[in-house]
Amino acid sequence: MRRAALALTLTLLGAALGQPLPAPAWGDSVYPQLGQAGLDVTHYDVTLRVARPGTRTLQGEVTLTVRAVKALPLLSLDYLGAAVTGVTWDGGAVPHERTPEKLLVRRPLAAGQTARVTVRFDGVTGEVPDPSLPGALGWQAVPGPGGGVNFAYSEPDGTRAFLPVNDHPADPATFTLRVTVPPGVTAAASGVQTGVQPVVGGRTFTFEQRQPIPPYALALHLGSLERVDQSAVVSGGKQVALRDYFPPGIPPAVRAPYARTGEILRVLGEWFGPYPFETYGSVVVTPPLPALETATLSTMPVTSSSVRVIVHEAAHQWFGNSVVLGDWADTWLNEGFATYAELVWAQSQGEDGQAMVQGWYARLQARGTRPLVARAADDLFDGSAYARGALALHAVRVTVGDAAFKSFLHIYVRQQAGQPTRTADLLRLVRAQLGQPAEAVLRRWIESPALPPLPGLQTP
Numbered sequence: 001m002r003r004a005a006l007a008l009t010l011t012l013l014g015a016a017l018g019q020p021l022p023a024p025a026w027g028d029s030v031y032p033q034l035g036q037a038g039l040d041v042t043h044y045d046v047t048l049r050v051a052r053p054g055t056r057t058l059q060g061e062v063t064l065t066v067r068a069v070k071a072l073p074l075l076s077l078d079y080l081g082a083a084v085t086g087v088t089w090d091g092g093a094v095p096h097e098r099t100p101e102k103l104l105v106r107r108p109l110a111a112g113q114t115a116r117v118t119v120r121f122d123g124v125t126g127e128v129p130d131p132s133l134p135g136a137l138g139w140q141a142v143p144g145p146g147g148g149v150n151f152a153y154s155e156p157d158g159t160r161a162f163l164p165v166n167d168h169p170a171d172p173a174t175f176t177l178r179v180t181v182p183p184g185v186t187a188a189a190s191g192v193q194t195g196v197q198p199v200v201g202g203r204t205f206t207f208e209q210r211q212p213i214p215p216y217a218l219a220l221h222l223g224s225l226e227r228v229d230q231s232a233v234v235s236g237g238k239q240v241a242l243r244d245y246f247p248p249g250i251p252p253a254v255r256a257p258y259a260r261t262g263e264i265l266r267v268l269g270e271w272f273g274p275y276p277f278e279t280y281g282s283v284v285v286t287p288p289l290p291a292l293e294t295a296t297l298s299t300m301p302v303t304s305s306s307v308r309v310i311v312h313e314a315a316h317q318w319f320g321n322s323v324v325l326g327d328w329a330d331t332w333l334n335e336g337f338a339t340y341a342e343l344v345w346a347q348s349q350g351e352d353g354q355a356m357v358q359g360w361y362a363r364l365q366a367r368g369t370r371p372l373v374a375r376a377a378d379d380l381f382d383g384s385a386y387a388r389g390a391l392a393l394h395a396v397r398v399t400v401g402d403a404a405f406k407s408f409l410h411i412y413v414r415q416q417a418g419q420p421t422r423t424a425d426l427l428r429l430v431r432a433q434l435g436q437p438a439e440a441v442l443r444r445w446i447e448s449p450a451l452p453p454l455p456g457l458q459t460p
């Protein structure tokens with residue numbers, strides 16, 4: 001009764017502040033407004049028509065297959081995108097409402113019930129500002145001579161700027177994408193390309209992303225792109241098709257490191273186990289953004305086109321895209337493992353890795369550090385998430401030895417695939433698989449306000 005009264009008061013207060021939250025969000029500690037608690041979107045079927053590449057005009061529809069994990073009084077999706085022109089529920093028209101950040105359909109779902117909800121939209125996409133980036137997250141539009149370019153750039157919460165989604169990594173889903181573009185324009189997206197069809201006004205490209213991925217990791221690109229296929233590679237026992245995409249005029253020196261992708265997946269597969277998806281590659285983009293590990297197709301700025309960054313984004317396919325975050329405060333789980341992969345790669349190339357480990361440590365000594373669970377949005381992609389995260393994992397490796405550490409990584413990836421994962425889950429699994437001393441070492445690296453001593457460089 002008291003709780004209900006409190007909830008009502010908070011709802012009314014929210015409404016008074018112009019941000020009504022009639023459905024409880026997922027409960028993320030950094031982004032408390034994202035997602036809907038108890039909502040499981042299993043599949044997004046996305047149809048997009050882009051008549052003018054390089055602009056933010058977007059027309060299309062998304063059919064979400066939704067399932068209520070518990071009884072829901074309504075459906076509350078994250079959406080800041082183009083004007084909604086209609087919503088249907090299992091095929092019948094339903095009213096909808098928009099708040100600044102949500103699309104609401106006031107229809108209840110019983111626990112276990114599923115529905116197919118289609119949202120049609122047409123207009124100009126929204127924007128989600130991000131403290132660590134020059135521009136906004138969401139649907140990027142780069143005008144250019146000979147046709148513009150568009151691409152999704154969404155980590156952490158930009159997908160909602162152009163698609164209605166349950167925008168939290170704890171609810172990964174599969175995707176079908178159908179993208180219609182004018183003649184001469186190529187579309188690329190997460191998953192396997194299953195078709196290209198000529199249609200009135202251009203071509204429709206179809207993609208299937210058959211393994212669940214978080215909404216922020218959705219890759220979607222269109223422009224005058226050259227597709228380059230490489231021979232398939234075996235990564236952790238799994239066959240992976242390789243393709244990259246390059247815009248016109250990318251010099252050979254920028255393209256060259258992408259030829260190493262197969263070798264990189266082979267090495268990472270040895271350490272992390274089978275590559276989680278069916279295909280991998282990169283799309284090179286020209287804006288000076290940070291590289292982003294979009295699922296099966298990393299988004300790689302010209303300025304990040306190095307083997308080291310290719311290794312890092314490839315590692316995120318295991319850590320972030322397959323093992324998903326349970327809370328944005330735990331980005332170090334993504335960034336620490338992806339940074340650690342850079343060491344694993346360097347060692348596979350004959351380096352001893354000491355310089356890299358010392359470099360991480362020196363960077364933290366110079367710029368300061370924090371306990372690994374983030375408290376604010378500014379922390380998510382700071383030096384601690386990357387360098388201290390990687391050192392925490394190195395400290396465990398040095399404690400237990402290479403063989404035990406490697407087999408632990410395989411177990412972690414296998415057990416946590418598709419599971420919302422938090423720092424406590426890693427600690428629990430380290431204790432169960434590697435023992436209490438290893439857990440204590442890791443815990444110190446996670447929790448200590450000061451920087452723990454540099455772990456010994458020799459592995460036992």
Ligand code: ARG
Nearest residue numbers: 130132155156290291292381
């Ligand atoms: N996950 C990306 C990477 O390290 C970084 C994304 C940065 N995103 C941001 N909003 N600053 O590979």
Ligand code: ZN
Nearest residue numbers: 312334335338
């Ligand atoms: Zn990263």
